[in-house]
Amino acid sequence: MNDHPSAAPTAPPHASRRGFLLGAGAVGAGLVATGVDATTTATSASASPIRPRRGGYVWLAGDHHLHSQYSNDAMYRIDDQATRAVAGGLDWMVITDHGNTSFAAHSIAPQRRDILAARERHREDLLVFNGLEWNIPGAEHTTFMMAPGSREAEVLQELVNRYDALVVGARDGTPENEALALAALKHIAATVRSGRLADALVLPNHPARKGIDSPAELRAWQDAAPGIVIGFEGAPGHQAAGLPAPGMARGRGLYDGGRGTYSFPGYPEESYRTWGGFDWMTATVGGVWDSLLSEGRRWWITTTSDGHQGCGDWVKNPVDPLDQTGYDNIPYNDAGDTFQTTGVYPPPVGTGRPVAEYSSFPPGAYNKTWVGAEDFSHRAVMDAMRAGRMWVSFGDLITGLDVRLEARSRGGRRRATLGEELVVDAGTEVRLVVTIDLADGVNYAGLVPELARVDLIQGRVTGPAADPDTLYAPDTRVVHSWNTTGRTGKATLTYGFVAEHDGYVRLRGTDGKRSQPGYLGADVDPAGPAQDVLGGVDPWQDLWFYSNPIFVRVRERQGP
Numbered sequence: 001m002n003d004h005p006s007a008a009p010t011a012p013p014h015a016s017r018r019g020f021l022l023g024a025g026a027v028g029a030g031l032v033a034t035g036v037d038a039t040t041t042a043t044s045a046s047a048s049p050i051r052p053r054r055g056g057y058v059w060l061a062g063d064h065h066l067h068s069q070y071s072n073d074a075m076y077r078i079d080d081q082a083t084r085a086v087a088g089g090l091d092w093m094v095i096t097d098h099g100n101t102s103f104a105a106h107s108i109a110p111q112r113r114d115i116l117a118a119r120e121r122h123r124e125d126l127l128v129f130n131g132l133e134w135n136i137p138g139a140e141h142t143t144f145m146m147a148p149g150s151r152e153a154e155v156l157q158e159l160v161n162r163y164d165a166l167v168v169g170a171r172d173g174t175p176e177n178e179a180l181a182l183a184a185l186k187h188i189a190a191t192v193r194s195g196r197l198a199d200a201l202v203l204p205n206h207p208a209r210k211g212i213d214s215p216a217e218l219r220a221w222q223d224a225a226p227g228i229v230i231g232f233e234g235a236p237g238h239q240a241a242g243l244p245a246p247g248m249a250r251g252r253g254l255y256d257g258g259r260g261t262y263s264f265p266g267y268p269e270e271s272y273r274t275w276g277g278f279d280w281m282t283a284t285v286g287g288v289w290d291s292l293l294s295e296g297r298r299w300w301i302t303t304t305s306d307g308h309q310g311c312g313d314w315v316k317n318p319v320d321p322l323d324q325t326g327y328d329n330i331p332y333n334d335a336g337d338t339f340q341t342t343g344v345y346p347p348p349v350g351t352g353r354p355v356a357e358y359s360s361f362p363p364g365a366y367n368k369t370w371v372g373a374e375d376f377s378h379r380a381v382m383d384a385m386r387a388g389r390m391w392v393s394f395g396d397l398i399t400g401l402d403v404r405l406e407a408r409s410r411g412g413r414r415r416a417t418l419g420e421e422l423v424v425d426a427g428t429e430v431r432l433v434v435t436i437d438l439a440d441g442v443n444y445a446g447l448v449p450e451l452a453r454v455d456l457i458q459g460r461v462t463g464p465a466a467d468p469d470t471l472y473a474p475d476t477r478v479v480h481s482w483n484t485t486g487r488t489g490k491a492t493l494t495y496g497f498v499a500e501h502d503g504y505v506r507l508r509g510t511d512g513k514r515s516q517p518g519y520l521g522a523d524v525d526p527a528g529p530a531q532d533v534l535g536g537v538d539p540w541q542d543l544w545f546y547s548n549p550i551f552v553r554v555r556e557r558q559g560p
Contacts, residue, residue: 051091055402055417057372057389060381062092063363064143065133065205065237065304068114069345070107071097072328074308077347078114081307081363082122088364088444089396092127092371092381094145099135099164102328104157106343112153119148127378132156133205136221137163137170137184138177138262139213140204143233143304144188147199148378155197163187173212173262181217185225192228199382202229203302206236208271208280208288209255211263215288216468222297230386231299234282234289234546235394236274237306239366239539241359242532248359249535252277253306256534266471270519276510276529276544277394285457285518285525290473293504293549296461300385300419300548303367303392309358365444366539368393370401372418388419393545397449397511400437405430405505405550421551424499430552432456432505434493436484445540451487452512453527456480456495461502461551477524485512504549511543 051058066081067074076084078095085093095115097103112130119128130152131145144159146152160167163184170177191197202225207213213232222229236253243249250256252274259265259272275283282289282301292299328340339345361367372389373380384390391401405422406415407430416422424430439449459476482493510529514537518525529544 051376054400055372055404057374057384058376058380059370059400060091060127060373060376060384061364061368061370062090062094062127062381063304063307063367063369064094064129064131064145064203064302065096065233066093066307066363067097067133068095068111069347070095070103070111070343071133071308072100072102072339072345073098075345075347076307076309078111078118078128079121080347082118082126082128084307085363086122086125088362089368090126090364091376092129092378093363094129094131094143096131096133096143096145098133098166099160100166100328102340102343104160104164104167106341108153108157108160110344115152127376127381129378129381130156132159132164134159134163134202135165135167135171136204137165137168137180138173139181139217140207140210143201143203143205145201145203145382146197147382149196149198151196155191159184159188178217178220182220182224185221185229189225189228199379200228201382201385204232205304205306206253206255206279207232208267209236209253210257211259211267211272214264214469215266215291215471218288218292219297219465219468222299227386230388231301232281233279233304234301235278235303235367235392235544237304237361237367238359239277239305239394240361242274242277242535242537242539244535244538247535250359251534252532252537252539253279254359255279255532264469266469268519270531273534274532275519276514276542277532277539278529278544278546280519282546283518283529284520285478285528286459286473286476286520288471290457290459290476291465291470293506294459294462294473294476295464296502296551298388298419300388300390301392301546302369302385302390303394304369305360305363305365305367307360307363309360361444366395368396388548390418391507391545391547393543395445395447395449395540395543396439396443397543397545398436398438398451398509399440400435401507401545401547402435403507403547403550404433405552406433407431407499416550418548418550421553423553423555426500426554426556428499428554430497430499432493432495432497434491434507436491436493436509438484438488438491440488443540447540449511449543451484451491451509454482454484454491454493454507454509455527456482457506457508458497459504459506459549461504461553472520478518478526478528481527484509499552499554502551502553504551506549507545507547509545511541514542
């Protein structure tokens with residue numbers, strides 16, 4: 001490989017995308033409780049925000065994993081979450097309340113009314129999707145995300161009644177339950193083909209947290225519903241759980257458990273912790289994510305807030321959010337109503353319930369998934385997600401990213417961007433051009449992030465794995481790093497290589513405050529994210545961004 005990296009001078013600072021302060025105070029120093037009543041602040045902006053096009057696309061920030069009062073462990077109204085999302089700089093969000101028997105019995109019709117009302121109220125500012133945090137049979141939680149349509153509630157009711165693991169008793173990782181998961185995914189695909197839904201996406205959430213999503217299951221899910229199962233949550237929500245005392249002082253993402261009865265035995269102990277806030281499957285260069293990419297799979301990553309109450313908000317009962325035992329049966333008014341009898345909780349403020357610290361930052365405050373959409377519409381967001389035109393960031397470390405692979409070939413200059421494939425002759429010189437909009441204002445924590453380093457990760461595509469439980473991609477590694485310390489405005493980075501075989505490239509960037517050699521060693525990843533210590537990491541002092549890959553397909557040269 002012939003390599004010749006270079007870096008262009010930076011441009012002057014530019015105006016930020018929305019330009020308002022999302023939060024105040026030293027949030028990063030610990031948990032900050034708030035006295036704001038979320039039930040009285042639901043006002044939408046008077047004018048739609050400016051959404052400039054970059055690289056031919058409108059880049060929209062979003063979150064596909066948010067809970068409302070129709071979840072048995074959350075209390076915000078859907079409109080409250082929409083208002084919070086707009087304040088957090090988001091353009092789209094997905095309500096993913098938990099599937100369970102109470103939700104199935106009571107919640108779907110009133111939730112539908114609230115979804116429609118939020119869409120109407122926030123239509124210029126926010127695209128509101130309906131979905132489900134689906135207990136997929138035999139495994140963990142997944143986002144099920146629907147395109148708007150007249151039959152959303154009907155389809156959701158059917159999915160929960162027939163295929164939610166907590167409703168049908170299919171939680172254990174048995175062969176029968178794993179087969180039921182595949183049947184459910186095929187049912188979703190058939191629902192889209194029939195036209196009952198215009199579109200649907202499925203993304204496993206926090207995939208390594210309990211170790212019960214095996215590599216073989218991930219592959220089988222996508223094979224059962226290609227174009228619907230498009231990837232996984234590369235970085236979980238619940239990042240505020242890692243704030244040191246007086247915060248929760250737990251694991252970022254609530255990754256602080258260990259191996260269980262149905263955990264995949266091939267996962268190491270290190271996989272049950274986050275690394276720089278990212279899931280081990282994503283954070284490990286040459287790990288599970290790269291093993292999927294090395295097959296040529298279009299498997300994309302996202303990040304979400306997993307928003308429930310939020311960091312420092314009012315909570316109805318001070319119990320472990322991962323142990324939901326008893327939530328459904330707690331009366332919340334003098335009439336003795338419970339979630340189990342109503343499928344809904346009241347808003348969090350003024351209920352007379354105790355106060356407890358919780359684990360999610362508000363939507364958009366810390367986790368953002370950016371998608372390059374053709375326009376500001378629900379279908380355009382889903383099309384962009386399926387295409388892999390996505391990058392993710394923590395704490396607004398950067399505000400914009402444009403990534404291009406370019407090559408001159410027989411047909412002239414060719415280009416590809418995130419999620420796409422560049423087709424070239426063997427021996428063609430390929431040039432990567434990266435343009436980054438650097439942070440130019442304070443984030444939710446009141447800090448101005450500084451990008452210190454950008455890493456280029458390159459892998460080889462070798463075709464389907466012989467073993468579906470393959471964990472690693474031995475040909476993937478960090479091939480170059482750029483020092484970006486002290487830059488402002490825009491940073492343009494370039495890198496050249498000669499394409500000799502099928503492969504892909506992807507990017508990762510950091511504020512440089514926590515690093516260690518990657519899980520597979522310094523030869524593969526000399527300065528990757530550090531394994532998170534329970535209660536010992538301030539997430540605001542450990543910021544990263546990751547891009548989805550661009551593929552390169554090499555064909556044999558045909559003549560001169």
